[in-house]
Amino acid sequence: MVRVKSRYLLCEINVTDRNSLLLLNDKAIAAAVKEVVARIHGDYGAAMCSLRFSVKYLNTQTGMVFLRFPKMSYKLLWSALPFITSIDTRWKKIPCFLNCLHVGGTIRTCQKFLIRYNTQQLHRMLPNCQNEEEKEKIRKAILSCSIIQGAFEDERDDNEDEP
Amino acid sequence: MSVFMDLNLTFSADRSNMQQIIDTAAYLGFSTVAVNYTFEPSIKKKETVPSPKPVEDLIDQLPIVQGRSRPIRVLNRLTLVLSELSHFRPNLTEYANFDLLAVQPTTEKLFHAACTQLEVDVISVAMTEKLPFFFKRAPVNVALERGLAFEVSYTAAIRDATMRRYTIANAVSLVQACKGKNVLVSSAAMKPQELRGPYDIINLCSLMGLSDEEAKRSVSSICRSLLLHAETRKAASGVISTKKSCGEKPQQQEAPISRNTGEGDSGEGCAPAAKRLKSQLTD
Missing domain, CATH: 1.10.287 (Helix Hairpins)
Structure with missing residues (x-):
């Protein structure tokens, strides 16, 4: 058996006001990532992002998030992440940026x-x-x-x- | 882990903003940053070259860099937006106050002059508009030989979609002209939210046509060689360096420090060894 390979990106969400981190949830981050990938890489990027992308873990206290991408296209998808400037939550728009700390298998x-x-x-x-x-x-x-x-x-x- | 630098943070008079930017840069892992002052010389209006603010005025206490035990290093840098060659006065003492000197040429002629003649460290490429000229191989090669670097800043791309297209288009054409050598990637950030982490920048460079290795060098070793280049610009051909000693004997001159002369290839007429990248010395 060969297992399906993925790449896990450990990202930190940097915000000016740390209290706003508590408003975040998995879905908001996933939506923000999908949106920015579609904006930067168009339909191809959106297709790649719909394959096995998911937000695996979110710590709202420290703002740490694990993103899972398919291994074949993680570089393409990662190159869209710096263009995130804000994340929409249900209550308000949080200006922030993602800082990737580690890429793991x-x-x-x-x-x-x-x-x-x-x-x-x-x-x-x-x-x-x-x-x-x-x-x-x-x-x-x-x-x-x-x-x-x-x-x-x-x-x-x-x-x-x-x- | 290599030493990352960001040699372009836009200067703002707002002290708290400046402090926040430098704090964020240290948090992201940049161990050296340069505060950029932009100056557009013109003949009609006699404007004075801005003088750099001392670092103590910008920030109270230098933050410790992420993953290191040393505080961040803050330098000053001047960018001249040139529209005519005569505006550049090479022997101006004001230029010596800055650690780095950059020019942003607006015409092809000026670009050629900047690559071949002007005593600067960085050639900045405008990212907010479509370039009015193409990069020609010949002047670019001369610039590479002299150890200059071409600067690409990414903040404009983050702000707005049209700028993003211009930035990527300009950067790709630049990278093709200089084959990925001596490209410097910096932020030009005005707000702390516009900075990005070093590894994100390295991956972002793949959009500009740089390979991973070249991209990593563009935020680390090229910056280092540029700082050395800037030091040799102040010294006489990189052979003699003088230092102001604050001690009791202000007249005493420092002993001449002969820099690394890179045995074997110090042919006559070529730039001093310290002005070039390490990789160029070995090949």
């Missing part, structure tokens, strides 16, 4: 990268702390992400088997 490698990246972000936060209490919180968070890592992986392993 499986969801698992993306997840590993994401955990490492989030730890790195915590390290970046550490010097900006105002008081001792916050510092202690972040230190704890840094330690906890290395412990949870194993448990987390088992839980998400099943996702990988999907085509």
Whole structure:
């Protein structure tokens, strides 16, 4: 058996107002991506995007999103992503841009990268702390992400088997 | 992971906006940015060349670059929009205040002059209009030999559909003329929302006809060689460099620093080794 190959893009949604991230949902992002691909690459792009494209995971707290593209055309579809300037949600239009952090062949490698990246972000936060209490919180968070890592992986392993 | 640079952030007088742009650039992983001042010289009106604002005035505290432990480096850059050759005064002391010097030629004659004669670092290509001239191989080759770079900025493409067509068309014709060598991709962003991450830019370059490797070099190593080129422009033919020492002896001159002369190929008449790309030295 040969499995159907995909590429998973780990993207970060950058917004000016972090609270607006909470309004996002999978469908809004999928619609925005489809729309921009159709705008940049026309009907061909839209066809490629309708094949096996899906939004696999969205974290509205941190603005991380996994996009799945078919392997044969991920470069074409990815080249349309920088042209996203806003995402329409039901309530309002959120001006934002996508920043691609990692491209992986499986969801698992993306997840590993994401955990490492989030730890790195915590390290970046550490010097900006105002008081001792916050510092202690972040230190704890840094330690906890290395412990949870194993448990987390088992839980998400099943996702990988999907085509 | 290589060092990414964005050598074109549009200067705005709004301090908080500038701060936000630089913060976003550091967050996205750019370790060097250049703040761009545009200047259009004309004979009738005696305008003064803008002087760069010191970095401390632009931003309170330099943010730490993503994935690194060093703060971001902020440089200054001047872009001259030339409509006549005489407007470019090569020995102007104001030019020396800037770390990088770019020209944006508007006619074919000026493009030819910029490629062959003018002492600049970057030749900027207008992205907001259809180019009134074609890129000819001969001047482009001379420019490559001198170590100049051609600049493509992508922000106009993000803003509007017509601009996008012009940008892609101009960029493709440029890339065909210089065969993908020495193309510099920068943002020209005015708002933090218009910046894009380095890997997105690299992939975006595939639309402009650059291969992956060339695209990666266009945001990293070409920028680095340009900064070196800019330094040699200030020094005398890249052989002697002088530094202002702030210490007790202001008159003392720095010992001449002989730069890397690239053994074997320093033939007479060709540009100093430091002015060229590393790849050109090896082949």
